[in-house]
Amino acid sequence: MESTTYALPxxxxxxxYARALALRNQxxxxxxxxxDRRSLSAWIDAQxxxxxxxxxxxxxxxxxxxxxxxxxxxxxxxxxxxFRDKGLMSKWIDxxx
Numbered sequence: 001m002e003s004t005t006y007a008l009p010x011x012x013x014x015x016x017y018a019r020a021l022a023l024r025n026q027x028x029x030x031x032x033x034x035x036d037r038r039s040l041s042a043w044i045d046a047q048x049x050x051x052x053x054x055x056x057x058x059x060x061x062x063x064x065x066x067x068x069x070x071x072x073x074x075x076x077x078x079x080x081x082x083f084r085d086k087g088l089m090s091k092w093i094d095x096x097x
Contacts, residue, residue: 007036014040021047059089070096 010018018040022029025047033043059067059082067078067089074096082089 007038010034010037010040014044018044018047025050057086058084059086063089063093067093067096 014037015034018029018034021044027047029043033039063086064083067082070093071078076096078092079088082092
């Protein structure tokens with residue numbers, strides 16, 4: 001006898017959660033992944049580990065604009081490293097208010 005394994009279809013809850021993760025991480029949810037419960041589960045595990053907030057540690061445009069305004073008033077330059085890190089920019093702004 002031949003042993004054939006069949007892929008179980010993804011559940012509606014899995015698909016809904018995967019779509020929410022895709023929106024959060026701004027990535028595409030591949031069609032092939034949605035067809036199989038195991039592959040969708042693996043995709044969900046990988047996407048759930050991503051933290052989109054941590055990926056972008058650059059300062060916001062509002063932080064940069066405010067820091068540049070402060071720099072003009074105080075007649076100093078904003079250090080280059082502040083433009084690469086949100087936390088450093090925040091500290092620089094707090095120290096120069």
